[in-house]
Amino acid sequence: xxxxxxxxxxxxxxxxxxxxxxxxxxxxxxxxxxxxxxxxxxxxxxxxxxxxxxxxxxxxxxxxxxxxxxxxxxxxxxxxxxxxxxxxxxxxxxxxxxxxxxxxxxxxxxxxxxxxxxxxxxxxxxxxxxxxxxxxxxxxxxxxxxxxxxxxxxxxxxxxxxxxxxxxxxxxxxxxxxxxxxxxxxxxxxxxxxxxxxxxxxxxxxxxxxxxxxxxxxxxxxxxxxxxxxxxxxxxxxxxxxxxxxxxxxxxxxxxxxxxxxxxxxxxxxxxxxxxxxxxxxxxxx
Amino acid sequence: xxxxxxxxxxxxxxxxxxxxxxxxxxxxxxxxxxxxxxxxxxxxxxxxxxxxxxxxxxxxxxxxxxxxxxxxxxxxxxxxxxxxxxxxxxxxxxxxxxxxxxxxxxxxxxxxxxxxxxxxxxxxxxxxxxxxxxxxxxxxxxxxxxxxxxxxxxxxxxxxxxxxxxxxxxxxxxxxxxxxxxxxxxxxxxxxxxxxxxxxxxxxxxxxxxxxxxxxxxxxxxxxxxxxxxxxxxxxxxxx
Amino acid sequence: xxxxxxxxxxxxxxxxxxxxxxxxxxxxxxxxxxxxxxxxxxxxxxxxxxxxxxxxxxxxxxxxxxxxxxxxxxxxxxxxxxxxxxxxxxxxxxxxxxxxxxxxxxxxxxxxxxxxxxxxxxxxxxxxxxxxxxxxxxxxxxxxxxxxxxxxxxxxxxxxxxxxxxxxxxxxxxxxxxxxxxxxxxxxxxxxxxxxxxxxxxxxxxxxxxxxxxxxxxxxxxxxxxxxxxxxx
Numbered sequence: 001x002x003x004x005x006x007x008x009x010x011x012x013x014x015x016x017x018x019x020x021x022x023x024x025x026x027x028x029x030x031x032x033x034x035x036x037x038x039x040x041x042x043x044x045x046x047x048x049x050x051x052x053x054x055x056x057x058x059x060x061x062x063x064x065x066x067x068x069x070x071x072x073x074x075x076x077x078x079x080x081x082x083x084x085x086x087x088x089x090x091x092x093x094x095x096x097x098x099x100x101x102x103x104x105x106x107x108x109x110x111x112x113x114x115x116x117x118x119x120x121x122x123x124x125x126x127x128x129x130x131x132x133x134x135x136x137x138x139x140x141x142x143x144x145x146x147x148x149x150x151x152x153x154x155x156x157x158x159x160x161x162x163x164x165x166x167x168x169x170x171x172x173x174x175x176x177x178x179x180x181x182x183x184x185x186x187x188x189x190x191x192x193x194x195x196x197x198x199x200x201x202x203x204x205x206x207x208x209x210x211x212x213x214x215x216x217x218x219x220x221x222x223x224x225x226x227x228x229x230x231x232x233x234x235x236x237x238x239x240x241x242x243x244x245x246x247x248x249x250x251x252x253x254x255x256x257x258x259x260x261x262x263x264x265x266x267x268x269x270x271x272x273x274x275x276x277x278x279x280x281x282x283x284x285x286x
Numbered sequence: 287x288x289x290x291x292x293x294x295x296x297x298x299x300x301x302x303x304x305x306x307x308x309x310x311x312x313x314x315x316x317x318x319x320x321x322x323x324x325x326x327x328x329x330x331x332x333x334x335x336x337x338x339x340x341x342x343x344x345x346x347x348x349x350x351x352x353x354x355x356x357x358x359x360x361x362x363x364x365x366x367x368x369x370x371x372x373x374x375x376x377x378x379x380x381x382x383x384x385x386x387x388x389x390x391x392x393x394x395x396x397x398x399x400x401x402x403x404x405x406x407x408x409x410x411x412x413x414x415x416x417x418x419x420x421x422x423x424x425x426x427x428x429x430x431x432x433x434x435x436x437x438x439x440x441x442x443x444x445x446x447x448x449x450x451x452x453x454x455x456x457x458x459x460x461x462x463x464x465x466x467x468x469x470x471x472x473x474x475x476x477x478x479x480x481x482x483x484x485x486x487x488x489x490x491x492x493x494x495x496x497x498x499x500x501x502x503x504x505x506x507x508x509x510x511x512x513x514x515x516x517x518x519x520x521x522x523x524x525x526x
Numbered sequence: 527x528x529x530x531x532x533x534x535x536x537x538x539x540x541x542x543x544x545x546x547x548x549x550x551x552x553x554x555x556x557x558x559x560x561x562x563x564x565x566x567x568x569x570x571x572x573x574x575x576x577x578x579x580x581x582x583x584x585x586x587x588x589x590x591x592x593x594x595x596x597x598x599x600x601x602x603x604x605x606x607x608x609x610x611x612x613x614x615x616x617x618x619x620x621x622x623x624x625x626x627x628x629x630x631x632x633x634x635x636x637x638x639x640x641x642x643x644x645x646x647x648x649x650x651x652x653x654x655x656x657x658x659x660x661x662x663x664x665x666x667x668x669x670x671x672x673x674x675x676x677x678x679x680x681x682x683x684x685x686x687x688x689x690x691x692x693x694x695x696x697x698x699x700x701x702x703x704x705x706x707x708x709x710x711x712x713x714x715x716x717x718x719x720x721x722x723x724x725x726x727x728x729x730x731x732x733x734x735x736x737x738x739x740x741x742x743x744x745x746x747x748x749x750x751x752x753x754x755x756x757x758x759x
Contacts, residue, residue, distance in 0.1 A: 039623055039704075048723050053707070070623055070704030084612030085622050189722025214724030242612055244620065344660055368661065375658035378676040387672065391662035 037066035038249045041078075041086035043157055044187035046232075047071035049207030049276060054269045059256055065249050073187065075155030081105060081235070084242030087250035090257075092157035092205075092232045106235035110258050111286035113266050113277045114231045117161055118209055119222035120192065121201040129201075135225040136169035143171055146180040148200035152191050153183025161230060162203045168227055192218065205230055207276040231286055232277075234258065257281075293354045293366045293440055294320045294472060296341065300350035303336055303496075311336055312496040313350065318441070323463065323473045325487035325504070327480065329519060332493040334476035335372070338443045341474065342369045368439035372446040374430035376418040381410055381429050384418045388433045400436050408432035408462065424455025431462060435471075442466065444475035448482065460486060480520065484508050492516050535731030536738075546708070551739070554712040557625050557699070558692045561632035562685055565640045568633075570681065573644025574670045577652060588645065594638035599631075603698030606631040610702065623704040628712070631698040636688035643684030647677040679751045686747050693740060713739075 046052055047069060056067050067088075072080060074091040081089040082105045089106070091097060097109045119138055121129065127147040129138035142149055152159040166173040173181065184194050188208040195202035196216040204212075209220070222228075234254050239245040256262045263279035270276065280286045296318040303311040311333045318324055326334045339345050341352055354366075377384050385404050389397035405411045408428050413421060418429060427447060434442055447463065448456040463486055467473050477483050483490060483504065490507040492500040494515050500507060511517045539547050576587065608614050610622040610630075621627045651673045659669045674681065696714035703710035705719060713736045720729035 037709075039706075044722070047719075056707075066709075068623065068704070068706040068709050070706060083614075084617070187722050189724055192724060193721070212724040214726050244612065244618075339657075342661065344657055369657075371657055375655055377655070377672065388662055391659075391664050391672075 036064060036249065037068050038087040038246050038253055039085070040067050040069045040088045040090055040253065041076075041080040042069050042071050042090040043074050043077055043092060044071050044189065045092070045156075045158060045205045045208045046090065048187065048189045049205070049211045050271070051207065051266075051269055051277060055257075055262070055265055058265045059253065059262070062261060063249075063252050063256060065252060067253055071187075073152070073154040073156030074158075074160065078105075081237045084237065084245065086237060087246045088234060088236055088253050090232065090234045092230055093160045094231055094233060096157075096160065097233045097235060101235060105238055105241055107238050109233045109235050110254060110281065111283060112232045112234050112257055112281055113263075113279045114229060114286070115205055115207050115277045116223070117158070117203055117228040117230050118206050118220045119201060119228075120195060120204050120209060120218050121221040122199040123217045123219055124199070125221055126199070127201065130221045132222060133224045135165055135222055135227055138222045139166060139169040139171065142201055143169075143176055146178065148195075148198050149181050150191050150195040150198065150200045150202040151181060151183045152188065152203075153185045154187070156187070157230070158188060158203060158205060165203070165227060207271075210271045210274060210276060231280075292320060293356050294318065295355055296441065296474075297353045298337075298341065298350070299353070301337070301340060301347050301352065302349040303333075303340060303345070304348040310496050311340070311347075314493070314496075314498045315350075316491055316498065316501050318472065318474060320440075320472055321467075321470060322488040323467050323475065323486045324489045324491060325483040326474065326476045326491045326493060327478070327483050327519075328493035328499075330478070331495070333496040334493055335445050337493065338369065338445050338474065338476055342367060342443050344369075366439055367441040367443065368434035368437050369443040370427075370430045370434050370445065370447060372449055374426045376421070376426055376429070378419060379417070380415050381405070381418050381421065382414040384429060385433050385436055389436060392437055394437065404432040404436040407435070422455070424451050424458060427451060427455070427459055428462065431459070431466075435466065439471070441472045441474065444473060446476055446478065449478065456482075480508075492519070494519070529730070531727040532730035533734065535727045536734035537731075539731055539735055549708065550711055550713060550716055551735070553625060553710070554693065554714070554736075555739070557628045557712065558632060558689060560629045561636055561692050562689050564629070564633045565636035565688055566685055569637050569640030570644050570674065571670075573641040574648050574674065576641065576645045577648035577673075578666060578669065588642075591638050591642045591645070595642055597635060597638065598697070599635055599695040600697035600701065602634045603631050603701035606634065606698070606702045622702065623706060623710060625703070625710060627702040628699040628710060631702045632692040632695070635695060635698060636692050639688045639691060640684055643687070644674075644677075644681060647680040647684070648673045651677050679754060682747060682751055686744060689743065690740060693736070 042052070052069050056069070060066055070080065070086065074093045074096065077089055077091050078096055078100050080086045081100065089100070090112070100106045101109050119129070119135060121127070127138070127142045127145045129141050132138055151162060163173065182194070182198070182200065184191055188204060189212065191202050192204060192209070192212050193214055194200070196214060196218050199217065201221070234257055236247070236250045236254050237245045239247040258281035263281055266277050266279045267275065298314060298316050301311055301314040302309065314333070314337060326337055328334055340347050343352070377387055379387065382401060382405065385401045386397060389400055394400060405414050408431065410425070410429060410432060413425060418426065421429065431447070444463065448459045451459065460482060463473060463475070487504040490500070490502060490504045491498060492507070499513050499515050500511065502512070507516065508520070511520055576584070576591070606627060607622065609616045610619065610627050611617055612622070652669065655669070655673065659665065659672060664672060694714065696718050699710070699712055700715050700718065703712070703715065705711050705715040711719070713732055717729045717732045717736070720732065
């Protein structure tokens with residue numbers, strides 16, 4: 001009897017600890033009480049650059065909807081949408097986005113904004129590419145010199161852009177890759193950390209780079225090439241495919257982002273006075 | 287002492303136990319009637335402890351039977367006989383909680399008072415709140431006997447009650463056993479200590495290699511053992 | 527890297543009582559404690575059953591449970607992810623990217639530790655207590671409360687080990703929680719995020735806070751068990 005009573009008291013004690021912890025107030029999440037939210041799958045670059053910290057509160061103030069962002073590589077983010085685990089996808093790989101819509105997973109792709117990629121490299125610039133604006137020429141030099149190059153290797157939008165640039169440089173990277181070409185399969189921040197540690201070149205979106213704190217010896221070596229253009233698009237996941245998708249609230253997010261309020265908020269986001277993203281929802285063909 | 291009908295006599299018939307093809311107990315037959323101390327003696331491996339365990343119902347015999355006055359079967363008279371093991375099993379709790387646990391297990395009435403009584407009766411009141419496992423060997427054995435006693439058994443089985451104790455503690459335990467017997471409790475104990483058997487027992491059951499060799503009055507056994515094996519055992523000769 | 531600035535940012539986090547930071551700490555504790563509680567409620571009975579029962583294949587089950595103690599968190603996360611995804615068998619619950627999903631994943635990680643430790647603790651006690659408890663009529667399931675009570679300090683150590691494993695892991699909660707700011711961001715996923723943003727001092731600062739919290743909880747549990755052990759022996 002005694003032992004059983006004691007056993008229960010241990011059990012209850014544990015349970016209360018758990019429940020007390022579960023019920024402690026959560027000061028920073030008032031929106032959870034409202035319970036109105038959508039899930040957005042997006043890319044590491046938008047999160048790591050700090051853009052969402054700037055956009056989401058404005059969106060919530062305006063609509064009362066909390067947007068919960070899961071940040072992954074573009075390929076993974078699209079997969080999340082395909083499985084129906086997000087209401088909206090917000091990514092940057094136009095060809096993949098269009099296929100996503102064509103396959104019936106998304107309702108419609110809308111351009112939102114662009115930023116640009118920059119080639120980051122060590123200050124010593126072992127491949128001697130600084131000074132050129134020609135990204136294709138720069139990549140050719142890196143390959144000739146077999147200078148270390150970090151690739152995201154994670155099917156992200158940045159990875160897709162990098163592969164397209166190798167193609168533009170007439171290099172079939174699948175065949176040309178050697179020990180100098182290092183695929184890490186991780187996000188933008190991790191790729192920059194790795195490049196810094198290895199003294200390697202790496203392709204980054206400008207926003208993540210500007211928001212990146214652990215630069216060490218790294219700096220921008222090539223920028224300004226038209227081919228470094230990086231377009232973001234937003235897509236509502238198709239409710240016809242996944243019935244639970246929050247069509248109305250998701251559409252409001254899409255509309256807000258591509259509408260005047262969202263576009264202004266995007267243009268307003270600056271780091272050290274430098275604008276990171278350039279809204280272009282109205283631009284045909286973007 | 288109790289209202290209920292006596293569970294005695296205990297009738298052990300053709301008791302046989304085999305394990306892995308070895309016959310450890312071979313057709314042992316005896317009867318225990320109310321009162322007194324019965325000592326089961328014999329060399330190591332003779333089957334003393336095994337006999338106690340089978341009588342207490344901890345194990346099932348391969349053949350033969352253990353029957354109590356209130357009927358046969360393993361559970362007959364179950365709560366009316368208790369056992370104290372050679373190495374006292376001390377729960378990881380205070381002495382008092384060890385007593386309370388046993389009484390709770392058999393759903394005894396008036397457990398609280400019974401615990402206090404047992405503590406006083408066996409001189410453990412001072413030690414009541416001490417962790418049982420930190421008591422000395424003699425104190426632990428006393429607590430184990432107190433715990434068995436508190437269950438108010440009619441028959442108490444004691445397996446080598448003093449084999450791990452120093453002479454002082456042994457004397458104390460023997461006094462306790464004699465006292466319990468004097469109060470009318472029926473005691474069946476094993477011992478390898480012939481002096482102890484001589485001091486305590488009214489009757490001796492002598493086992494050797496799983497067989498019952500002699501079952502007789504203690505005084506007679508020690509004065510003039512009837513068999514060659516018993517004579518050799520008393521003389522201190524090894525039987526194998 | 528500047529370790530001093532890491533400690534400075536750790537102190538800043540604690541002293542500043544930033545609501546966002548407190549929310550992250552609160553969520554981490556809530557998810558992990560709930561996971562440990564669930565694992566205890568499920569694992570202790572299972573471990574007890576495994577300790578006392580005898581059936582063909584039992585050694586294999588014990589080996590399996592012991593091996594699962596080393597289950598990579600990412601694998602646990604992936605399993606829960608596939609179950610809870612809208613396209614998975616339990617997708618209808620809508621639990622993916624919620625604290626509930628993280629609790630489930632962590633429970634999965636803690637469970638083998640609790641089962642294995644309960645099993646070995648109770649089996650050892652049972653070997654010692656068996657004859658006495660059987661003599662009192664307490665065998666099988668009736669022996670379990672006694673064994674659990676007497677093994678409580680060892681079991682508590684097991685739960686602490688489980689707490690440590692759950693609170694330290696990042697792979698599983700990242701996959702099933704999604705590291706959503708203000709919703710499913712825990713200490714460890716925040717550390718991973720700050721690392722990827724290159725804000726290493728802040729990441730390390732968060733790490734220092736995490737270690738400090740774990741230290742406080744362990745010290746409290748250790749103290750409690752020491753005091754308890756003095757009275758229980």
